[in-house]
Amino acid sequence: MDHRRNAGRGRRQVSDAEAWLAAHEADALEMVQAFCSIPSISADPAHAGDIARAAAFAADRLRDAGFPKVELIETGGHPAVLAEWVHDPALPTILVYGHYDVQPPDPLDKWVSPPFVPEVRDGRLYARGVSDDKGPLSVAILALRAFHETAGHPPLNVKVLVEGEEESGSPNFAPTVARLRDRLACDLVLSADGAMWRPDLPSITVASRGLSALDVTVDGAAKDLHSGRHGGSAPNPIRALTAMLATLHDGDGNVIVPGFADTATPPDPSILRAIETAGFDAGGYFDAIGADRPAPLPSGADLLYRQWLVPTLEFNGIFGGYSGAGTKTVIPDAATAKITCRLVAGQDPAAVAKVIETHLARVLPTGYRLTVTRHGPGSAAFSLDPAQPGLAEAEHVLEELLGQKPLRVAMGATIPIGDVFARELDAGCIFFSFSTADEDYHAPNEFFRLSSLITGQVAWVRLLSRLATSLAESGGT
Incomplete structure (x- = not known):
């Protein structure tokens, strides 16, 4: 009652x-x-x-x-x-x-x-x-x-x-x-x-997904240099940094940093079922974000799997030297890239940042200096x-x-x-x-x-x- x-x-x-x-x-x-x-x-x-x-x-x-x-x-x-x-x-x-x-x-x-x-x-x-x-x-x-x-x-x-x-x-x-x-x-x-x-x-x-955020800075000379007088002989941090960043992914955009995803654990089966039944429109996705459709077009399920359940390493910004209107003939003293990684279950934000730093230090050309700065502890x-x-x-x-x-x-x-x-x-x-x-x-x-x-x-x-x-x-x- x-x-x-x-x-x-x-x-x-x-x-x-x-x-x-x-x-x-x-x-x-x-x-x-x-x-x-x-x-x-x-x-x-x-x-x-x-x-x-x-x-x-x-x-x-x-x-x-x-x-x-x-x-x-x-x-x-x-x-x-x-x-x-x-x-x-x-x-x-x-x-x-x-x-x-x-x-x-x-x-x-x-x-x-x-x-x-x-x-x-x-x-x-x-x-x-x-x-x-x-x-x-x-x-x-x-x-x-x-x-x-x-x-x-x-x-x-x-x-x-x-x-x-x-x-x-x-x-x-x-x-x-x-x-x-x-x-x-x-x-x-x-x-x-x-x-x-x-x-x-x-x-x-x-x-x-979790998050690990870091800045990567490559230093060359002690100051900006005239690109006519010093070009071809002085270190160019933009060239060095972009070459280093290119080693973080393969041609399909997969992260290939050693140890990056070694501790990742399998996803929840209920989420996998949702991906298969969602009917996600891959072509419509690329249209909506204003990007050309790739060929071959991936399945909607594959896109969702990548968006939800795969760890990523994305470049959020890159700068160095002159970026204003017109031309300034300069070799910059430094170049910086901003990176964020989205993490899946099992990955530790600090450990992910560390393996990236270790990899970048290994591929750093001679004649340059590397500084990696983390933004906070990150999130699991x-x-x-x-x-x-x-x-x-x-x-x-x-x-x-x-x-x-x-x-x-x-x-x-x-x-x-x-x-x-x-x-x-x-x-x-x-x-x-x-x-x-x-x-x-x-x-x-x-x-x-x-x-x-x-x-x-x-x-x-x-x-x-x-x-x-x-x-x-x-x-x-």
């Missing part, structure tokens, strides 16, 4: 919360627009004041959602926002993650409307940060507010951690989580950050245990709302939080975001579908209700 009574109360709470959300759709849009009007660019010190405004905005919205304890947390960099609502110690506890900082909007001339003047066009809201991550974060906060307004509290204990440095590499995130380990203790993490793979195909990200690849409590509940909610069972997919990009939460909190992390990968985040004309704003709030309400039951049954306290 108690079980039936609790189930009935849970259904009423969900129904009431959804009704409140439906009555406040205009307010939800207004909130997201206000959030996105703040240019909280974490990588640019000139926007320190905007970072502070965005953190305060997120904190105020969490207070509006009923959280009795909300505070700004000093991190050594931009502040984080921590909200706690533990209203019944006997109930399970979840931690919601998101971030309030955004990427720079450049190039500005490519935007149809100003990046920090949110504009609705054709069922989409356009603004920098609207898809990554202010829209999805607002979705989660609004769902929690709906429970506050209708039931007085959410159906389980909730903590929220909102970061302010995600778009600049999260340099202080792991130490902050470690320091707050006791306060952040939870049974499960739900991330509002992330993205569904395609707008027409529901998906849940259960794996993401993340994978979610297929038996993770809550994963089936998230899949059920998406199938119920979107009409298709979601695929379990991987992400070629890196979201470091999964590894951090597993290591520091011993908690799994489910990416429950309503962004989709086509919404041009990090690019001009970033957008968020208004339909996702509405559907996402309902999905979060239903998931929180289901987790209150399932986590309790699986032993969460």
Whole structure:
């Protein structure tokens, strides 16, 4: 009898919360627009004041959602926002993650409307940060507010951690989580950050690649030299560097650095099945990115396998000497390449950087000096245990709302939080975001579908209700 009574109360709470959300759709849009009007660019010190405004905005919205304890947390960099609502110690506890900082909007001339003047066009809201991550974060906060307004509290204990440095590499995130380990203790993490793979195909990200980033600098002479007087006799670091970089891949783009992928482990079979059944259009992919179709055209499955499950070494930038208009006849004193490696399960970021440095030192021509500089500790690849409590509940909610069972997919990009939460909190992390990968985040004309704003709030309400039951049954306290 108690079980039936609790189930009935849970259904009423969900129904009431959804009704409140439906009555406040205009307010939800207004909130997201206000959030996105703040240019909280974490990588640019000139926007320190905007970072502070965005953190305060997120904190105020969490207070509006009923959280009795909300505070700004000093991190050594931009502040984080921590909200706690533990209203019944006997109930399970979840931690919601998101971030309030955004990427720079450049190039500005490519935007149809100003990046920090949110504009609705054709069922989409356009603004920098609207898809990554202010829209999805607002979705989660609004769902929690709906429970506050209708039931007085959410159906389980909730903590929220909102970061302010995600778009600049999260340099202080792991130490902050470690320091707050006791306060952040939870049974499960739900991330509002992330993205569904395609707008027409529901998906849940259960794996993401790791990251190791480094600069490679080759020095020649002590200063720039006249290319007429010294050409043919002096060392040219650009020539040396490009020759060295050419030894990192074979003709098909495969990484051939000795030891690079020796420790990689086999992928999750469920992701392999998703690749085979996804029906990915290889030709359409090359058309969409504006690249010529290669011949022969690879299969869509092969492309997805490479994007999700194969470690990579990519050149992100290369510079040295003169790059302005016209001609400057100079032999540069140095040349630098920026490299990022995306890693799969089993690879260690530090070890990968080390084998690259060892290889480059081996192929460095005589008469040059090599410097390899790592950018931070990097991030290990993340994978979610297929038996993770809550994963089936998230899949059920998406199938119920979107009409298709979601695929379990991987992400070629890196979201470091999964590894951090597993290591520091011993908690799994489910990416429950309503962004989709086509919404041009990090690019001009970033957008968020208004339909996702509405559907996402309902999905979060239903998931929180289901987790209150399932986590309790699986032993969460």
